[in-house]
Amino acid sequence: xxxxxxxxxxxxxxxxxxxxxxxxxxxxxxxxxxxxxxxxxxxxxxxxxxxxxxxxxxxxxxxxxxxxxxxxxxxxxxxxxxxxxxxxxxxxxxxxxxxxxxxxxxxxxxxxxxxxxxxxxxxxxxxxxxxxxxxxxxxxxxxxxxxxxxxxxxxxxxxxxxxxxxxxxxxxxxxxxxxxxxxxxxxxxxxxxxxxxxxxxxxxxxxxxxxxxxxxxxxxxxxxxxxxxxxxxxxxxxxxxxxxxxxxxxxxxxxxxxxxxxxxxxxxxxxxxxxxxxxxxxxxxxxxxxxxxxxxxxxxxxxxxxxxxxxxxxxxxxxxxxxxxxxxxxxxxxxxxxxxxxxxxxxxxxxxxxxxxxxxxxxxxxxxxxxxxxxxxxxxxxxxxxxxxxxxxxxxxx
Numbered sequence: 139x140x141x142x143x144x145x146x147x148x149x150x151x152x153x154x155x156x157x158x159x160x161x162x163x164x165x166x167x168x169x170x171x172x173x174x175x176x177x178x179x180x181x182x183x184x185x186x187x188x189x190x191x192x193x194x195x196x197x198x199x200x201x202x203x204x205x206x207x208x209x210x211x212x213x214x215x216x217x218x219x220x221x222x223x224x225x226x227x228x229x230x231x232x233x234x235x236x237x238x239x240x241x242x243x244x245x246x247x248x249x250x251x252x253x254x255x256x257x258x259x260x261x262x263x264x265x266x267x268x269x270x271x272x273x274x275x276x277x278x279x280x281x282x283x284x285x286x287x288x289x290x291x292x293x294x295x296x297x298x299x300x301x302x303x304x305x306x307x308x309x310x311x312x313x314x315x316x317x318x319x320x321x322x323x324x325x326x327x328x329x330x331x332x333x334x335x336x337x338x339x340x341x342x343x344x345x346x347x348x349x350x351x352x353x354x355x356x357x358x359x360x361x362x363x364x365x366x367x368x369x370x371x372x373x374x375x376x377x378x379x380x381x382x383x384x385x386x387x388x389x390x391x392x393x394x395x396x397x398x399x400x401x402x403x404x405x406x407x408x409x410x411x412x413x414x415x416x417x418x419x420x421x422x423x424x425x426x427x428x429x430x431x432x433x434x435x436x437x438x439x440x441x442x443x444x445x446x447x448x449x450x451x452x453x454x455x456x457x458x459x460x461x462x463x464x465x466x467x468x469x470x471x472x473x474x475x476x477x478x479x480x481x482x483x484x485x486x487x488x489x490x491x492x493x494x495x496x497x498x499x500x501x502x503x504x505x506x507x508x509x510x511x512x513x514x515x516x517x518x519x520x521x522x523x524x525x526x527x528x529x530x531x532x533x534x535x536x
Contacts, residue, residue, distance in 0.1 A: 150354030219390030225254030340371025443520025
């Protein structure tokens with residue numbers, strides 16, 4: 139239990155494999171093996187964790203240990219880059235746990251399933267999962283970090299959707315659990331206020347990412363760094379330190395996330411394109427989209443606005459499963475393009491199907507004034523036709 143508490147609340151412990159010995163209480167050996175498995179995953183050593191799952195016997199002394207072992211099995215698949223398989227495994231275990239009304243198993247498998255679904259961009263399914271799971275009472279403190287992770291992902295989705303009050307309520311519920319910032323992504327690392335500035339939010343998230351990294355939670359740190367990159371605060375040195383600390387991360391997904399974090403912090407559009415493709419191949423639509431948006435920002439900064447627009451439209455199409463949350467992922471590009479308030483207003487009306495003449499009438503300005511705003515908006519976006527402007531206004535631009 140001591141190692142579990144250290145992993146969940148303090149740092150990634152160094153848990154060496156210990157051969158089972160005659161006379162050793164079997165439950166002690168099972169708990170030690172499970173703590174080692176969780177520590178390997180939190181540190182990003184997912185390949186080693188998968189080896190442990192295959193070679194170390196599933197715990198038999200306590201049902202909750204066996205259920206956490208099964209949850210870590212699915213989590214290892216997700217973090218190794220087989221997101222679809224890991225999500226499917228967690229979903230199967232969750233269905234069984236719900237049928238058997240096993241609260242601890244429900245929280246553990248639901249967390250892994252929610253993480254996989256978020257990465258896949260299937261947010262409607264995440265919300266359905268949360269509705270089914272968060273009303274289940276009776277989980278013990280041993281599973282509190284998994285429940286905190288569910289609430290954390292629910293809050294993040296609500297924030298992407300612009301439901302700040304609901305996000306704040308979920309974060310508050312998570313903090314009431316008292317699990318702190320747990321070892322895996324989404325586990326309530328921060329609870330930003332609705333009125334926090336983007337710059338202050340960025341500073342907070344970078345600080346938390348550095349803290350997680352220093353404690354050995356390299357998976358959590360990489361995910362937080364990805365979140366921090368969506369804010370206006372660029373800290374290349376801190377990004378480099380986090381990715382360097384996570385250099386031992388295994389599998390396909392985590393090294394690709396690290397490459398995305400590094401490339402985005404340096405505005406390296408070529409490396410971002412490579413990272414986006416690698417992430418897409420693992421099934422991680424979330425980070426693939428973030429990398430594509432970061433590449434569009436880098437292209438726009440380099441004066442290649444047309445290519446930036448093409449990149450944005452392609453990324454928007456691939457991220458359809460995010461629904462209303464999809465718009466939040468493109469906020470960095472909208473900030474980079476920097477349409478004026480009037481240009482945004484006119485683009486929105488054009489997107490609704492109004493003609494330039496009708497827009498002029500609605501806004502009480504001259505047709506020539508509207509045409510001037512349209513021309514400037516098109517120039518910022520690197521497009522030469524009004525149809526392209528309208529298409530962007532109906533997708534990622536507004």
